[in-house]
Amino acid sequence: MRTRSVAFLALAALGVPAAGVPTASPVEATLARMTLPEKVGQLFTTYVYGSDAATPSSENQRLYGVSTPAEVVAKYHLGGVIYFAWTNSLQNPRQIATLSNGLQAAATGVPLSISTDQEHGVVTRMPAPATQFPGGMALGAGRNPADAYRTGQVTGAELRAVGITQAWAPDADVNVNPANPVIGVRSFSSDPRLAAALTASQILGLQTGANTSAAAKHFPGHGDTATDSHTGLPVINHSRAEWDKIDAPPFKAAIAAGADAIMSAHIVVPALDPSGDPATLSKPIITGLLRGELGYRGVVVTDSLEMAGVRQKYGDERVPVLALKAGVDMLLMPPNMQVAYDAVLAAVASGELTEARIDESVRRILKLKQKRGLLSWQPVDPAAAERTVGSAAHLRVAQSVTDRTITAVRNDDGLLPFARGRSVLVTGWNSSATDNIGVLATALGGTPLVTGVPNDAKIAEAVAAAGAHDLTVVLTSRAWDTTTADPGGRQQALVRALVATGKPVILVAVRDPYDVAALPEARTSLATYSYSVASMQSLAKVLLGTLPPRGKLPVEIPGAYPFGHGLTWSVR
Template identity: 35%
Template sequence: MEKCQKQIWVDNIFEKLTLEQKVGQLMVFGFAGPVITPHIIEMIKTYHVGGFRIAQKFHGGYDSKEGAHPSLFKEPDSKSYDRPGTFKAKRVACTPQEYATTLNTLRDLAMEHNDGVPLHFTFDQEGEGADFLFGQRLFPFPMGLAATKEPEMAYKVALSLGKQARALGANMIHSPVLDVNTNPLNPEIGPRAYSDKTDTVIAYAKESIRGFNEMHIISTGKHFPGRGDSVQDAHFGLPVIDLSKAELMEKHIRPYRELIKAGLPAIMAAFTAYPSLDPSHDPAATSRAIITGLLREELGFKGVITTDNISMHGLLDRYEVGEAVVRSLLAGCDLILCRNETPVNKYIIGCVIEAVKTGRYSMDMLDASVMRILKMRYDMGLADNGGKVNASEAGLPFYDEEIMAVAREAAEKSVTVLRDKGGLLPVSKDKKVLLIEQTHHFHSFINNMYVHPGVLWEEMLKHSDHVSVVVVKEKVSKACIERIKGRLKHEKYDLIVTTSYYNYRTHANMMEVMDLLCHQEAPVIVVSNTPYEKFGVPKHVNTAIVSFCPSGRENIKAIADVIYGSISANHGLELEKH
């Protein structure tokens, strides 16, 4: 009966769609809210966009061109767009209630102007690395969940994330990460993966999907067919993974095979080349051999396939943006993810419409994708009132006792003593300590009492009055180094504690500080968000603690508690030796 109702709803929507509306359903564009701009209104009313990738940043104009590919700034119709200027994205303080109201408003707009076709909202959440949404508790990276050695922890965290997301009005998550991080030099996956072991990835990802499914959040396995063996960041160039098909199938594609059997509803295609799967060196998302031949036909996947963000150089260094989008659809992708809020949105829609009209992209392929997308939206619950939520309750999950308990448990069970060769742990409360605290990007972005710059210092002071601090930028400047040197020159300390956080988006790290501290007399404890030598914990560090989420009060408290011995921690990580 339910299946029949689903098909009736899908058919009723589908039969009303024009060509332009069908093409709009393929698009998931950026909405860096909470301010509704004329551009976003135009995307809904005129271009019939079916989905938005939401985040807690406001651009106030076009995306900054810094680091962006030139082809993303086409202006096919610049006179029709009021361009206020180019600004870097900034946070606009906003309550969960206000943000949910904003999303409800966009849903009303879509239902009114698009013949009742509902919008869906997608977000990215992998623990620490995410598009932070308003009023959410933060949880460890997937590798931190695996460090607990309790697969059910992945389920409980996914359930908690899902409750928070549903309250705001989000419907789809670009998670879980199914990459198997077999290369310790991988600059963009690392602890975003559950493990460097295939069986561990499968076990924890299954539990994550179970939690998301219970909250009617569509989970998206990524990045097919696997980016764990790469040494190149696809945001900045096209990685080539030159493994045999047999090795790819056994280590990197097997999680997809198993998760498809378990009901994985959506998959994200990588902008990475796999010569053994497609000798053309095309990025996977644009390869029909990989998307249709392998994923659809060989693995039997019937759900929705999305591209990764088409802003990435891994795609655009190979193809012009309009051509890249059409090739992705011809390969078999259903959804195009474009996080930009620029005229490129209009341009790529025009390219797809033209491809249909010329017969290059067949109406049959377009219709099949639209049907899959509409079925997915039904599973999201969008047939009920377009997916609107009770905005007055959007902030309640942050104070939900079960979610708070899961956040504490995940933090305490995931924090790991990577090594303590010098026997520095636990630290005596009478030790004179200098804390060098790196400002993680979420500290300054959220900047409230849940997490802010200097939050580890605050938590350490709850244990000891003998802690001094030097707060430095995430990308350590010369001025930061000089401040550290000045403090060490003029004062003597029994112990130095330094954070060493690696940002997988900007590649910011603390290696210069690590080199400086090598030459200090006082022993050093390093606190990192990654266990990998190149990015967070060099070999010469004798004592290291890994917190897989250095954001959020629960996680920072767990670090301080381990330092001073209030709680015990995991010891070591079961990572392969390379």
């Protein structure tokens, strides 16, 4: 007996498991050696300022009491870091990869989950040369789950190349409210079945195709809001039956696809919880519905805790505690990191939260990290990142996907397609990030004239230019919204002035397709759902007749065009 005991101790000293002796999993072994402060830190994901891990920043000093990104990670034992352009985190592939390696080196206990919002379309964080896809509603117009998979796969490959392991995507909301101020074209569709199919496919592309964590958002569904949860607390008055029919299918599909994470929404749904608490802080919604009824076992993450929707009812020191009590695992971007961190520690000390409850969430986070290879993290290669991000092969995929998304809504005068050689003015709204006016004008051999949201002088300039050209292509972005996006309806005034010249006018809604209903005077109209370079290239081919329009409206345009509408024509 003594011989066996000595042998067992010798093997244990060498770290070798004795035969027949069960060994702790990497997750359980990691959890067992963590202190309570380390466990609490693992629950938080926040941003840090600096293009590399060692560069001091006065913003870090102001927010966190230390200067460098590495020091922030070490101080709070952070579980994750989220990248934004405004934190100087996302400049180019080599810089991002170097930053990721430096932050991981600072995470001496457990490697970080490094994340960003790379939905594409209007929510695109990693800039060119990263491959740009057209976003959710464009994929809905394309109706092809394989394209959603390829979008996820390419996106995930480029994120992983620079050390980003978590995409806060896809948007699983069903956009049934055309006036939704925060979701809109981020959603795949107003049809729950189409949204569900594309949600599942994009998750599989990210996770199976590229080993990058996906997060379906915003549970229990942000698609029928008239209030932006960044600035207020939306209330969705769907009945339970309506929620089951409209909002639930994409999240059920996400769960079936094995989504690593689901992000909660700062919205009130009285039919699901009559307390008036936002879903992020609602135990009936997070634990009862998502975990209980839907059976979700992955990581539940809050939307940003800086948003007004989660801060209206409770103070910043209560929100993280209440979120954990509701069943959330990961706390994203608290407005005051020290207050939030201390509040969770104090809740454990007082008994409001138990350490066992903290362990539940940390265990889920560690399991996610293990699944994605983070518990055995290795540095990424900055040179390889430069070769991968925006590669020619990836750009071809993006163009191929985008070619299937352009929707021809009206062609009443048979103007489309038109032959190359006509003098074309390309005017209207422009993004400085993609220069959509310039890209389209070059592809058409036309003249660019950026008006933006125009004043009277810009409208007069565009009208004069239109008179000197055979036809005008005018681009609009949220022209329907004359309250917030375009106060006074200046884009609508521009289009009507151009139509009044009597010269042919082609209206292109480069964001919300609802613009075409606001401008019935335009007898030729298309929707691209996106102002990306690829979208403008696809649009040019459709206008010139070298590519047939294949997209179908993924949403109803109330009072004008039904879900599924879309014209097509033969190519030249």
